[in-house]
Amino acid sequence: MNYKNITIAGSGVLGYQIAFQSAFHGFHVTVYDITDENLERAKAKFDIMSEAFKIDLQATQQQIDKTRQNLTYTSNLAEAVKNADLLIEAVPENPTIKIDFYKKLAKVAPEKTVFATNSSTLLPSQFAEATGRPSKFIALHFANTIWIHNTAEIMGHPKTDPNVFEDVVAFAKAIGMLALPLHKEQPGYILNSLLVPLLSAATSLLVSEVADPETIDKTWMKATGAPLGPFGILDVVGITTAYNIDKIAAEKTKDALKIKTVKYLKDNYIDKNKLGVSTGEGFYTYPNPAYKEADFLK
Structure with missing residues (x-):
């Protein structure tokens, strides 16, 4: 090289x-x-x-x-x-x-x-x-x-x-x-083959009104010992990236929940410039998101 x-x-x-x-x-x-x-x-x-x-x-x-x-x-x-x-x-x-x-x-x-x-x-x-x-x-x-x-x-x-x-x-x-x-082509490589289903499952729980972002993140962080929950991760990755991935999936599959998710992200985050860490606000506000507070998991 x-x-x-x-x-x-x-x-x-x-x-x-x-x-x-x-x-x-x-x-x-x-x-x-x-x-x-x-x-x-x-x-x-x-x-x-x-x-x-x-x-x-x-x-x-x-x-x-x-x-x-x-x-x-x-x-x-x-x-x-x-x-x-x-x-x-x-x-x-x-x-x-x-x-x-x-x-x-x-x-x-x-x-x-x-x-x-x-x-x-x-x-x-x-x-x-x-x-x-x-x-x-x-x-x-x-x-x-x-x-x-x-x-x-x-x-x-x-x-x-x-x-x-x-x-x-x-x-x-x-x-x-x-x-x-x-060794061969894989959509999402290794990392995103593992990560995207997690983030997708989290947004589905949110859009289906099962629980709010903080509760979903607390569940994942406490149960697995992970330093971030899926919505904290989405803020770091950038909500625009997640939106684009979901949009492609929605167009390909015509899945009703995916279509609903794309609209939800667009209306509540993309259109309001709440794109995550990069804009200072996404699912959390920065530089001091709630998940970093000492009592978040109490």
């Missing part, structure tokens, strides 16, 4: 974390997003991440300064990928948006560039042909707060070059991840 220059496309919930983590480990990282406003927001989030790295990883100011030097920003796609050894796509979890992005990317990326999708639930084979380089295309999925929950699931598709697969595994290790290779 001789990657040096990494491009992150999309500076949202996971994109900016992948960028900072890669830069922290010595890679030259270009952050691409469709507007300069989005990039300015990413820079503000890097201020917060800098403090988190100091607290959680005992990073020195010198390390943070070096990380900042390794980061550049652009809203010009051709400029963003002109030197890229690896591009990690972290654009919204919507097949149409991703396919459109890859078609534009294929026209401007150098031949050497490997493409990786950070999709949470979609298969790389869905986009392989749109990339124009199926053999150099792979899925590389990270868990949120990647400097702490440092997992990287690596999943190829039938046409992925085995050498590309091994290079991406090596890159994941090089940025401090626990590399988790998957």
Whole structure:
């Protein structure tokens, strides 16, 4: 693996974390997003991440300064990928948006560039042909707060070059991840194959008026010892991501409860900009959500 220059496309919930983590480990990282406003927001989030790295990883100011030097920003796609050894796509979890992005990317990326999708639930084979380089295309999925929950699931598709697969595994290790290779395509990889049914079950209980979010979270946290319940997790992941996943499922299955869930999330959260931790409010309010209170489980 001789990657040096990494491009992150999309500076949202996971994109900016992948960028900072890669830069922290010595890679030259270009952050691409469709507007300069989005990039300015990413820079503000890097201020917060800098403090988190100091607290959680005992990073020195010198390390943070070096990380900042390794980061550049652009809203010009051709400029963003002109030197890229690896591009990690972290654009919204919507097949149409991703396919459109890859078609534009294929026209401007150098031949050497490997493409990786950070999709949470979609298969790389869905986009392989749109990339124009199926053999150099792979899925590389990270868990949120990647400097702490440092997992990287690596999943190829039938046409992925085995050498590309091994290079991406090596890159994941090089940025401090626990590399988790998957032997075949699986919607949701390992993490979301386990997590999405939990979150889906929780929202179904809520929408069916069985119990409120706090009661559901208390049940899960107390009974399993988990530090977060499903609604706390949804706030961290971002309610928009859950909404998009449920919307795809509702359109595919026509399931009445799924359709009801999509409407519920849209009316009560998406339309009110209550998107979770990122907006300061979701199922809980931040920075001091109820589940962090000492007596939450009493």
